[in-house]
Amino acid sequence: MSLYRDEAVVLRAQKLGEADRIVTLLTRHHGKVRAVGKGVRRTSSRFGSRLEPFMLIDVQLYTGRSLDVVTQVETLGSFAQVIGRDYGLYTAGAAMLETADRLVEAEHEPSVQQFVLLASALRSLAGREHAAGLVLDAYLLRALAVAGWAPSFIDCARCGAEGPHRSFAVGSGGAVCSACRPPGAASPAPETLVLLAALLSGTWEVADASDERHRREGNGLVAAFLQFHLERGLRSLRMVERV
Amino acid sequence: MYEGAVQDLIDELGRLPGVGPKSAQRIAFHLLAADPVDVRRLVDALTEVKARVQFCTVCGNVSQEEHCRVCRDPRRSNEVICVVEEPKDVVAIERTREFRGKYHVLGGAINPIDNVGPDDLRISELMSRLADGTVTEVILATDPNVEGEATSTYLARLLVPMGLRVTRLASGLPVGGDLEYADEVTLGRAFEGRRQISA
Ligand SMILES: [Zn+2]
Ligand SMILES: [Zn+2]
Numbered sequence: 001m002s003l004y005r006d007e008a009v010v011l012r013a014q015k016l017g018e019a020d021r022i023v024t025l026l027t028r029h030h031g032k033v034r035a036v037g038k039g040v041r042r043t044s045s046r047f048g049s050r051l052e053p054f055m056l057i058d059v060q061l062y063t064g065r066s067l068d069v070v071t072q073v074e075t076l077g078s079f080a081q082v083i084g085r086d087y088g089l090y091t092a093g094a095a096m097l098e099t100a101d102r103l104v105e106a107e108h109e110p111s112v113q114q115f116v117l118l119a120s121a122l123r124s125l126a127g128r129e130h131a132a133g134l135v136l137d138a139y140l141l142r143a144l145a146v147a148g149w150a151p152s153f154i155d156c157a158r159c160g161a162e163g164p165h166r167s168f169a170v171g172s173g174g175a176v177c178s179a180c181r182p183p184g185a186a187s188p189a190p191e192t193l194v195l196l197a198a199l200l201s202g203t204w205e206v207a208d209a210s211d212e213r214h215r216r217e218g219n220g221l222v223a224a225f226l227q228f229h230l231e232r233g234l235r236s237l238r239m240v241e242r243v
Numbered sequence: 244m245y246e247g248a249v250q251d252l253i254d255e256l257g258r259l260p261g262v263g264p265k266s267a268q269r270i271a272f273h274l275l276a277a278d279p280v281d282v283r284r285l286v287d288a289l290t291e292v293k294a295r296v297q298f299c300t301v302c303g304n305v306s307q308e309e310h311c312r313v314c315r316d317p318r319r320s321n322e323v324i325c326v327v328e329e330p331k332d333v334v335a336i337e338r339t340r341e342f343r344g345k346y347h348v349l350g351g352a353i354n355p356i357d358n359v360g361p362d363d364l365r366i367s368e369l370m371s372r373l374a375d376g377t378v379t380e381v382i383l384a385t386d387p388n389v390e391g392e393a394t395s396t397y398l399a400r401l402l403v404p405m406g407l408r409v410t411r412l413a414s415g416l417p418v419g420g421d422l423e424y425a426d427e428v429t430l431g432r433a434f435e436g437r438r439q440i441s442a
Contacts (some may be wrong), residue, residue: 012356013388017261019424052389053356084392089402094355101356218421236355 004029004222005060006078009118010053011097013042022067023051026058031109035061035068047073054080054093054126055090056119069170087241090135092234093125097142102230103147112236113146122167131213133242134207138198138199145200149173150230153197156180164190170224216242249289263331265280303348305330305366313337313346320344325382325424326369328352328391328400336384336422342383347372352390353397354369367399373405380408382437386422387412399440412422 008025011032019041025033038128040048047070050057055078061068083089100118105110121139125132141151154163156172158180165175169185175186175193192195192214199218210218219242227233249271256318257267274282298304299311306312313319323344327333334344349364369396372378381402385391395411402409413436425433 015261019421048388054389080389081392082260084389085396085398087393090353090389090393090396091355098356175421235358239353239360 002062002063004063004221005029005058005072007096007119008033008057008059009100009122009225010051010055010057011101013037013051013053019045021239023070024101026104026111026115027059028112028115029110031081032101032104033068033110034078034107035059035063035070036064037070037073040070044052049080052080053097054083054122054168056122077123077126079122082126083122089128090137091236091240092132093122094243095234096121096125096139096233098236099226101144102234103143111146114143117142119145121123121185122203130204130208131215133219133240134210136197137196137219137238137239138202138207139214140194140222142202142227144225147229149225151196151225152169153193153200164193166190166219170221170228182240184223188217188221192221196221276286297372298348302332303330303350303368304346304347321377323380323382324369324372324378325384326395327384328386328394329423330383330420332386332422335425335430336434339427341431341434342382344380349385349394352394352431364394366398366401369385370401371404373407380410382407382434383411383440384422388421391422403440409440411440412437 002122003181006027006029010023011026012024016036018138020038021037021040023035023037025035027033037047037051039045040051050073051070055075055123056079057075058076060072061070083093093226097117100114102112111112117139121135121145124130126137144151151157152174154175155161156163156165156177158176161177163175166179167176167181168174168187168188169176169182170183172180176182191210193217194208195207223237226237252271253267253272256262256270257264260336295306295307298308299306299314301314304311304313320343324347325336325342325344326347326349327336328349328351332349333348336342347365349366351359351364353359353361353364355417382396383395385394399409414434
């Protein structure tokens with residue numbers, strides 16, 4: 001029996017048997033881990049509330065034959081409570097968890113950047129630091145970038161010609177110059193591309209000051225990007241409430 | 244892999260909730276070794292439950308008739324509806340003997356990652372039950388976990404503007420647990436101490 005300890009975000013929790021729960025964790029050092037929380041659905045469990053989606057935890061596990069087993073959990077960030085009480089935060093947060101689950105495919109393969117990105121996005125969401133839709137889109141863009149699919153919003157994604165450009169093509173990787181423009185490319189408002197560039201780089205003064213119209217157009221483009229790179233569509237994205 | 248019928252049985256058992264491949268195999272071999280009379284009883288119980296048990300057309304609870312026992316009971320108040328996720332939550336609350344109104348079973352909780360949205364639950368059925376103005380209070384008794392909480396949050400947002408008294412079970416229920424595991428005393432107390440949700 002080998003014990004290990006790590007920080008983790010709980011991505012999913014599924015019922016198992018009478019009172020157990022299988023949790024999918026995104027850990028800092030061990031990548032994605034599936035583990036069993038024994039008896040956590042019983043009211044006497046000390047762990048139950050800590051092994052819920054959105055929780056940031058310090059967890060101790062031992063390596064089992066097929067699934068690891070949770071032996072200790074401490075809360076580092078109790079985001080579930082705040083998120084469960086605000087439907088807009090809940091749907092945005094669910095889309096983040098599903099994205100992380102999909103982008104980090106293999107289990108036990110460290111992906112420190114994805115962990116850090118998700119943990120800080122959830123902290124920002126639960127702390128209501130910015131509009132939920134903006135926190136979500138910033139997270140999605142950065143998670144794609146970490147996965148190797150960084151979109152370009154200023155220079156041409158094809159030839160690198162200095163931008164800004166008028167056209168945008170998801171399949172080409174973002175903004176495209178007039179020479180590289182494929183048929184059917186979109187022509188979003190220039191402000192929308194400025195907003196998306198700000199979300200990707202974390203320039204929040206610009207993002208917070210953006211208007212509703214450009215946010216809406218922006219999240220359509222982000223969703224298109226995400227669907228393009230993930231094989232199956234994201235189930236939770238259609239349920240996100242945009243206020 | 245086993246031959247035909249045995250493997251079919253293992254596959255079927257393995258599709259049941261909470262039954263892994265190992266358990267499916269164990270149950271299958273248990274049944275193979277069991278007395279045919281015992282197996283017959285199990286088969287009859289399965290056939291019977293599918294033939295006779297249905298869901299109450301009013302509240303969604305399991306029922307032997309079109310309307311369940313609670314909905315048929317004239318001594319129970321029509322003014323209060325308690326909203327729960329699953330039929331087994333009705334059983335848990337009935338055990339407390341604390342509640343004398345009617346129920347509404349949603350059939351789950353909103354869980355976007357599992358593709359369960361508001362439209363997949365019996366929410367429009369709840370809204371039509373509220374239409375004639377008889378109901379004055381809706382008690383939200385979804386599970387005390389994040390999906391249950393979010394489902395209650397969603398419902399409260401629909402119900403509060405309708406001028407109803409909307410209440411949520413008191414905290415004190417262990418967070419993260421299932422409602423069905425709460426003991427009678429704790430659940431009874433959570434009912435008594437339910438708090439009103441305002442817009
Ligand atoms: Zn170009
Ligand atoms: Zn009924």
